């Protein structure tokens with residue numbers, strides 16, 4: 001799936017209508033989760049049927065397009081099945097489905113909208129959204145309308161966006177490079193590769209942190225319910241949006257570069273969610289955007305036909321990459337010195353180990369991500385732990401990114 005995103009030009013009336021549609025979709029999703037909780041053995045089909053019941057019962061639900069209602073129930077089912085999967089695989093936390101309070105998007109499928117021109121879309125259901133002009137440089141006319149499987153309206157701090165999910169299988173052929181690479185993700189550097197090269201950390205958040213602190217202080221000084229407070233909140237949200245865009249941009253560019261210039265990329269199977277619980281490390285870790293980087297490495301791996309391997313992180317920094325002896329060292333020891341004469345930068349040594357584990361486990365297949373999550377920027381991972389050397393592959397591009 002390819003996702004094309006446009007900014008929408010909206011008037012105040014349309015803003016109200018879109019918000020209402022988003023609320024309705026959230027309502028249906030939550031009702032579906034509630035049904036599943038209350039009635040034992042509720043399946044995906046039951047949730048679909050339930051949409052019609054809700055539409056009869058609540059006039060506002062009826063005004064949302066019927067397939068959009070189903071899409072909302074689908075979302076409920078996604079979180080339910082994720083929960084089932086986690087239970088089955090023994091992943092903790094299991095992620096029991098929760099009620100959403102702050103949904104930011106509503107999804108249409110193949111009906112309830114039509115193009116008036118390549119840059120103008122009309123929503124034809126009874127939500128009253130009407131015609132939206134699309135601002136952006138993608139060429140939608142390039143794809144046949146039948147290939148557009150989803151249309152999503154997304155609310156962000158700086159306005160409303162329309163996403164089109166186009167079903168195209170993206171695969172590009174690249175000549176093999178004859179190179180392989182191990183990556184050791186770090187705090188001081190974004191990563192160190194097995195050639196000893198270091199990629200510096202972007203630290204957008206650190207740079208923006210000063211500004212963010214100032215803004216949040218200003219926010220907390222404002223009075224509840226005042227206009228000032230509202231303005232400060234918007235300013236803060238816009239800054240966060242900017243940071244998350246910079247982070248994604250960085251992750252995408254770096255991942256593409258790494259994947260294009262190597263046939264095999266090995267990296268540690270880090271459980272970032274657990275690591276982020278350690279407060280000292282938390283900021284740097286979420287800042288570094290490893291999660292996104294990894295997602296994009298795997299995605300480009302599929303696109304360009306490269307192998308990506310996530311290896312278990314145990315002992316990668318302690319083992320000598322030259323002779324295999326365990327050389328114990330604390331976090332502050334930056335150099336690896338072994339009796340065999342091997343003397344390397346700590347992270348370089350780790351990257352070499354990661355590469356050799358990666359190379360030795362190729363051939364075992366498995367997947368890492370079931371649903372690279374709907375809300376985008378979370379650092380939530382579903383990693384099957386303890387399985388040695390999983391070759392990861394993603395079946396299709398995330399419709400959400």
Ligand SMILES: [Zn+2]
Nearest residue numbers: 320323338340
């Ligand atoms: Zn050694």
